[in-house]
Amino acid sequence: AVVSTQSGYYGRDTNYILRLKLMSAAVDVNEELAGRKEDSVELAIEENNGAETAPPPAGKRKRTAVQAFVSHVPVPEKEAKGLEFGVGRGTLLGELDVVQELMNKNRADHYVVLHRLLYKQQGNVTMRKKNVRRFNGFSFLPDSSEHQAKLRAITKLKSADRKAAMKLLGLKQSSTIEEFLAFLMSPSPAACRATPKKEKSTDCDSALIPLL
Numbered sequence: 001a002v003v004s005t006q007s008g009y010y011g012r013d014t015n016y017i018l019r020l021k022l023m024s025a026a027v028d029v030n031e032e033l034a035g036r037k038e039d040s041v042e043l044a045i046e047e048n049n050g051a052e053t054a055p056p057p058a059g060k061r062k063r064t065a066v067q068a069f070v071s072h073v074p075v076p077e078k079e080a081k082g083l084e085f086g087v088g089r090g091t092l093l094g095e096l097d098v099v100q101e102l103m104n105k106n107r108a109d110h111y112v113v114l115h116r117l118l119y120k121q122q123g124n125v126t127m128r129k130k131n132v133r134r135f136n137g138f139s140f141l142p143d144s145s146e147h148q149a150k151l152r153a154i155t156k157l158k159s160a161d162r163k164a165a166m167k168l169l170g171l172k173q174s175s176t177i178e179e180f181l182a183f184l185m186s187p188s189p190a191a192c193r194a195t196p197k198k199e200k201s202t203d204c205d206s207a208l209i210p211l212l
Contacts, residue, residue: 083119088137090186098170098192103129106168114165117153118184132168137186151181 086092093099108128115123118135122128140146154162154177163173166180170192175183183191 083121083123083131084139085131085134086136087139088135088186090137091188092134092136093169093187094133096170096187096189096192098189099168100133102168102170103133110164111168113157113161114168117150117157117165135187138184142185147181147185150184151177154181 108125111128111132112122115121115128115132119131123131138146138150140150157165162177162180166173166175169183169187171180171183
């Protein structure tokens with residue numbers, strides 16, 4: 001019975017020792033796993049830092065942000081193609097007092113027919129009056145084919161349109177087609193005669209030009 005009792009105690013002691021060993025081994029395993037995890041985190045941090053500071057691969061250019069250039073210089077208004085200024089032999093229409101006075105009283109849409117007669121196009125509404133001011137006569141000669149073509153173009157105009165164009169230039173309403181073209185060949189202030197002072201106006205600005 002004593003031997004049996006001692007054997008029982010010995011068996012209990014053996015189990016206790018085994019449990020201690022297992023617990024110790026589990027602690028060692030957990031510590032090893034934690035150490036490996038810390039090593040992995042440190043390695044990942046080092047790799048990221050190395051990627052940020054690593055130079056770009058050979059053959060590839062480093063991209064840099066470029067700011068878009070914004071120009072604040074105003075863009076001048078484009079003039080229509082085919083317009084020629086200052087090619088004639090007369091006075092600029094803008095330098096004739098009567099013409100300038102009438103321009104101050106009339107809108108740009110009143111100058112469609114006249115602009116087409118001078119430049120073969122009606123012109124942009126914002127540039128039409130300016131272009132008329134810059135006209136100083138046609139460049140062709142009186143006996144040329146261009147002169148005959150322009151005379152036919154004036155003849156084809158409606159009477160109301162032709163008279164309206166004459167009014168804008170300060171010409172007499174009794175002017176003939178030939179006289180009208182002669183003025184356009186070489187504009188001069190002598191053709192725009194002032195009316196008597198008591199009327200306080202030219203013979204062509206007694207009324208505004210109706211819409212064409």
